[in-house]
Every structure is written in structure tokens, then in C-alpha cells.
Amino acid sequence: MRVLVLGASGYVGSAVAEQLTDAGHQVVELVRPGRSGQAEQAGGRERRIGDLTDPGSLTASVTPDIDALVHLASPTGDAATDAAAVDALTAPLRGTGRAFVYTSGVWVLGATGAATADETAATDPIPIVANRPDIERRVLATGADGVRASVVRPGIVHGRGGGIPALLVELARKHGAPRIVGDEGVRWPAVHVDDLADLFVKVVGQALAGTVWHGVSEPAVPVRELAAAAGQAAGVQAEPEVWPLAEAAAELGASFAEALALDQSVSGDAAREQLGWRPQAPDAVTDLRSGSYRARS
Ligand SMILES: NC(=O)c1ccc[n+]([C@@H]2O[C@H](COP(=O)([O-])OP(=O)(O)OC[C@H]3O[C@@H](n4cnc5c(N)ncnc54)[C@H](OP(=O)(O)O)[C@@H]3O)[C@@H](O)[C@H]2O)c1
Structure with missing residues (x-):
């Protein structure tokens, strides 16, 4: 086509x-x-x-x-x-x-x-x-x-060292500790x-x-794990810190900060079942800890 x-x-x-x-x-x-x-x-x-x-x-x-x-x-x-x-x-x-x-x-x-x-x-x-x-x-x-x-x-979306996970690496490097926007329990659907x-x-x-x-x-990846892996990719030793929404909003803008603080669990099973989709790439935490983001740091 x-x-x-x-x-x-x-x-x-x-x-x-x-x-x-x-x-x-x-x-x-x-x-x-x-x-x-x-x-x-x-x-x-x-x-x-x-x-x-x-x-x-x-x-x-x-x-x-x-x-x-x-x-x-x-x-x-x-x-x-x-x-x-x-x-x-x-x-x-x-x-x-x-x-x-x-x-x-x-x-x-x-x-x-x-x-x-x-x-x-x-x-x-x-x-x-x-x-x-x-x-x-x-x-x-x-x-x-x-x-x-x-x-x-x-x-x-993660992979090839890009997307929002690259921002997590950047934030960890900038603040000297990985950042979790809003709440420690937040989960992100990932691909x-x-x-x-x-x-x-x-x-x-x-x-x-x-x-x-x-x-x-991946329906619901704990952002705490993503942030910890981003810290490793950034070469930062400190544990992830919760970044209060108002402070994150001041740096990232209110609507984007709110999006990063969104807790979600989302299924992609329909595409697997009906289109034969078979995701094969590394999961988001592995990718951050030892994959394409590591290569960039
Ligand atoms: N990245 C994620 O995690 C994610 C997650 C969910 C949904 N999405 C959605 O996926 C889509 C692509 O995201 P992305 O991360 O690939 O964005 P991106 O890297 O910023 O790429 C945006 C693309 O849109 C083009 N573009 C921007 N404004 C345009 C305009 N006025 N007319 C024509 N083309 C224009 C840009 O072209 P130039 O080279 O000219 O700037 C660029 O090719 C977006 O709708 C985004 O909301 C992304």
C-alpha cells in the first residue's frame, strides 16, 4: 500500500x-x-x-x-x-x-x-x-x-532513548534524585x-x-520503578522522591504535570487477540535501567 x-x-x-x-x-x-x-x-x-x-x-x-x-x-x-x-x-x-x-x-x-x-x-x-x-x-x-x-x-511510549521516560532521566540528573510526580502509587500503561x-x-x-x-x-507500570530505573540510567544514587504536583506544575506546566500524575491501568489485549499483535521489545523498566536510555547517559 x-x-x-x-x-x-x-x-x-x-x-x-x-x-x-x-x-x-x-x-x-x-x-x-x-x-x-x-x-x-x-x-x-x-x-x-x-x-x-x-x-x-x-x-x-x-x-x-x-x-x-x-x-x-x-x-x-x-x-x-x-x-x-x-x-x-x-x-x-x-x-x-x-x-x-x-x-x-x-x-x-x-x-x-x-x-x-x-x-x-x-x-x-x-x-x-x-x-x-x-x-x-x-x-x-x-x-x-x-x-x-x-x-x-x-x-x-518508551524505547530508542526517547519519549517521556527520557524526561524522567533528565529530571533525575537535574534534581539529583529521580522524581515521581504527585503520588508514589501512580502507575502508567506503557509500550x-x-x-x-x-x-x-x-x-x-x-x-x-x-x-x-x-x-x-504493560497495563500498569509503577512509576516508582520507572523513576528508580531512570535514576540508574542517569547515574544518580538517590532514591526516588515524590514531587508535589504544584511544584512539578511550576516547572513542567500544570496540564502536563497533571498528566504525569495520572494513575492508570489499561489493557491492550484486544490488539493481541484480534490483530495478532505480539509485543516483543524489552519492558519499560529494563529499557530504562539497562537499555536504550542507559546508552544515552
Ligand atoms: N510519545 C508518547 O508517549 C505518546 C503517547 C500517547 C500518544 N501520543 C501521541 O502520538 C502522536 C505523536 O507523538 P510523538 O511523541 O511522536 O510526537 P513528536 O515526536 O513531537 O512528533 C510530532 C510530529 O508531528 C509533526 N507536527 C507537529 N505539528 C504539526 C503540524 N501543525 N502539521 C503537520 N505536522 C506537525 C512534527 O513535525 P515537525 O518535524 O515539523 O515538527 C512531528 O513529525 C501525538 O498525537 C501524541 O499525542 C504520544
Whole structure:
């Protein structure tokens, strides 16, 4: 398939573009105006110019030769702009059965409490992702209009020394002790970026219209363990310390700090059972303690 990827220069998007290519698909990257390469061939990949803030550029990039579209660009933060972008991207796909995969995230579920949330759980978004359930609904509704639309909600992504776990390493180094935002008992659903990329390949190839998938291989990793491992990666001896939410908010911003303090348990079993997804990469604690983060320190 010829797959248009938005966000192919990003942390998750670059891994997805790589694995789509490895699986035999032809990746076309959508890049923002002014970014390197523009419309030239880059590493064998065709590039098209577009921006989430310019709906016309998005619709124009979805030409009839594009078989599937994966939206891995970061949201702009403006609800109307992000909704208009989805409408512009899906307009050319209506009535064609072509695939559209939208990337959301597990933060739309809010705090899960003792239960483990699967894809049937109601959304209860925290402020940083307040408009995402509406976008998810918008995307899924196109399924009734001939788009093979689906939503992937990744957990906290780790691997290749990047993502939020890299921030834990940075914080440990900066403060001289690993930091746990908010509460010692917080748990994060996690997934390795390579396993997540494999899930995207499966969703592009197999998912039915109107489906939601949790990109989560570990439902509830204690952040205390992640922080301790981040401290080891940073070469810091001190034990993890709880960082009061207000103090973390002052340094990281209120909505991001609140997200880091979110306690969740989330299941990714549906993708294993229905798409044959088999996560194989190291778990998040091992990755931090002795894997890709260690290599960076
Ligand atoms: N990382 C995680 O742990 C995680 C967890 C759950 C969900 N997610 C979601 O996954 C998606 C990708 O996350 P990420 O961590 O890979 O982000 P990232 O590394 O920041 O990459 C963002 C990508 O979006 C592109 N982009 C940003 N603004 C754009 C715009 N206005 N128009 C077109 N492209 C634009 C960037 O292109 P430039 O090179 O031009 O900046 C970049 O390729 C996001 O929706 C994020 O919320 C991530």
C-alpha cells in the first residue's frame, strides 16, 4: 500500500514509517512547509507539503494513489483546528474504503482506579487531551461513510532513548534524585516504540472501520520503578522522591504535570487477540535501567 504518514519526523511517526517500509509498504511523508527536504525524495520517500493548520494542504495531499493515511502529527492544541484537519484528511477518503488511522492516547480515559480499562471503557479526559474524545468520535463516524477509520491510543511510549521516560532521566540528573510526580502509587500503561509501530502496521493492514485499539503492552507500570530505573540510567544514587504536583506544575506546566500524575491501568489485549499483535521489545523498566536510555547517559 501507499501510506501517507503525518508526523513521520516525530518520535513515534519515524518508527511507524520505518516499520511500514519494512513491511513492504510505500511511505509518503507529509512535512510542514519550510522543513528540510520539502517535496524532494528523502531517503527514497516521497514528501508532500502540508500543515494541520492549513486544511486545503491536507486534502490536496490525499491523492487517489494514497491507499491509507496514518495521522501521527502532534495536535495543534486548538480544538477547531484539529477537528478541521481530520475533516480535511478524511474528505477524499469517503466512500473509498481506504484506511485512516488517528493517533489519540490513553490519557483520554482519565484515572482508571482499580479496574483495568479496555477499549469499551468510557472516556474521561484530563485537560491536556480535553478535545481528543471529540476528535476520536469524528474519526470513527467516518466509518459509516466508507472510510476504514480507526483510532490507536498509545500508552506512555518508551524505547530508542526517547519519549517521556527520557524526561524522567533528565529530571533525575537535574534534581539529583529521580522524581515521581504527585503520588508514589501512580502507575502508567506503557509500550515500546517498536512494538507500537508494529501495532500501527497491523491496524493499517487489518483493522475494521470504527475500531479503537490500545497500544499498551504493560497495563500498569509503577512509576516508582520507572523513576528508580531512570535514576540508574542517569547515574544518580538517590532514591526516588515524590514531587508535589504544584511544584512539578511550576516547572513542567500544570496540564502536563497533571498528566504525569495520572494513575492508570489499561489493557491492550484486544490488539493481541484480534490483530495478532505480539509485543516483543524489552519492558519499560529494563529499557530504562539497562537499555536504550542507559546508552544515552
Ligand atoms: N510519545 C508518547 O508517549 C505518546 C503517547 C500517547 C500518544 N501520543 C501521541 O502520538 C502522536 C505523536 O507523538 P510523538 O511523541 O511522536 O510526537 P513528536 O515526536 O513531537 O512528533 C510530532 C510530529 O508531528 C509533526 N507536527 C507537529 N505539528 C504539526 C503540524 N501543525 N502539521 C503537520 N505536522 C506537525 C512534527 O513535525 P515537525 O518535524 O515539523 O515538527 C512531528 O513529525 C501525538 O498525537 C501524541 O499525542 C504520544
